[in-house]
Amino acid sequence: MSRHGGRPRVNLVVASPTGLCFGVRRAIGQLEDSLTRYGTVYSLGSPIHNPQEVDRLVALGLKLVESASRVPKGEVAFVRAHGVARSEFDELRRRAGVVVDGTCPFVSTAQERAESLSKDGYQVVVLGDSNHPEVKGILGYIEGDSMVVSSEDDIDSSARHERLGILSQTTQRDTTLASVVSKLVLLASEIKVYNTICRATIERQESIRRLAKAVDGIVVIGGKNSANTKKLVEIAESLGVSTLWIEHSDELDWGWTKGKASIGVAAGGSTPDWLIKDLTGKIQRL
Numbered sequence: 025m026s027r028h029g030g031r032p033r034v035n036l037v038v039a040s041p042t043g044l045c046f047g048v049r050r051a052i053g054q055l056e057d058s059l060t061r062y063g064t065v066y067s068l069g070s071p072i073h074n075p076q077e078v079d080r081l082v083a084l085g086l087k088l089v090e091s092a093s094r095v096p097k098g099e100v101a102f103v104r105a106h107g108v109a110r111s112e113f114d115e116l117r118r119r120a121g122v123v124v125d126g127t128c129p130f131v132s133t134a135q136e137r138a139e140s141l142s143k144d145g146y147q148v149v150v151l152g153d154s155n156h157p158e159v160k161g162i163l164g165y166i167e168g169d170s171m172v173v174s175s176e177d178d179i180d181s182s183a184r185h186e187r188l189g190i191l192s193q194t195t196q197r198d199t200t201l202a203s204v205v206s207k208l209v210l211l212a213s214e215i216k217v218y219n220t221i222c223r224a225t226i227e228r229q230e231s232i233r234r235l236a237k238a239v240d241g242i243v244v245i246g247g248k249n250s251a252n253t254k255k256l257v258e259i260a261e262s263l264g265v266s267t268l269w270i271e272h273s274d275e276l277d278w279g280w281t282k283g284k285a286s287i288g289v290a291a292g293g294s295t296p297d298w299l300i301k302d303l304t305g306k307i308q309r310l
């Protein structure tokens with residue numbers, strides 16, 4: 025801890041890369057352009073897993089609806105980066121006057137892989153959270169048999185399978201995919217694996233691993249409903265570094281910062297730049 029003006033100074037290290045990923049940045053840009061052009065835009069579900077950013081977009085004219093059938097006829101509909109099932113997309117095309125497709129290209133790839141595996145007769149295994157909209161969307165592209173597993177513990181070791189096609193929700197941990205594959209390879213006659221974890225996710229996971237080795241504590245900033253932020257928190261905790269998960273800088277616990285000479289900051293792939301800046305500014309003023 026260095027001293028400045030008689031006070032101990034905290035060394036701040038920001039993970040790199042961190043924060044908004046390519047897909048969410050692209051989707052938010054599309055949404056902002058559409059709001060400027062059309063005034064009101066209906067998004068299927070929350071466009072970004074960050075409550076503060078959603079509030080900002082709602083103030084610009086965004087309306088949230090739960091399903092395609094809730095989009096008023098002829099209005100502008102927005103598909104978020106997580107994507108939707110094909111049936112939902114088709115319904116949107118029938119109802120909306122304009123459909124702005126913000127599906128991240130990496131999610132589209134996972135949907136296409138799932139579809140091709142099921143068409144080729146594989147039982148499709150999706151590593152992911154069955155309640156997550158991205159996984160629900162991917163499942164909507166599978167015609168045959170499928171299952172969702174969240175870890176190797178969900179796999180029944182006594183079951184035997186013929187042909188398994190494995191892919192992942194884009195934000196899963198790479199190590200979890202590896203352990204699921206190594207368990208399933210022993211249970212099936214044939215497996216085909218697509219690593220559909222996106223590079224942005226892997227890079228953010230690697231950056232927080234590096235950060236954990238370099239600091240006394242890590243503040244992870246991101247929505248409590250953000251899967252990729254949760255994964256970052258899990259990784260930091262698993263490496264034994266003191267970890268604080270907050271959604272915005274007002275939640276920073278000053279008691280937690282005490283005695284820490286260096287503090288790291290990492291942000292989920294759905295955390296906007298302005299929230300990260302707020303937080304780093306506060307820590308720098310410590």
Ligand code: SF4
Nearest residue numbers: 045047128130194222
């Ligand atoms: S985490 Fe990856 S797959 Fe998901 S929106 Fe971002 S870039 Fe796309």
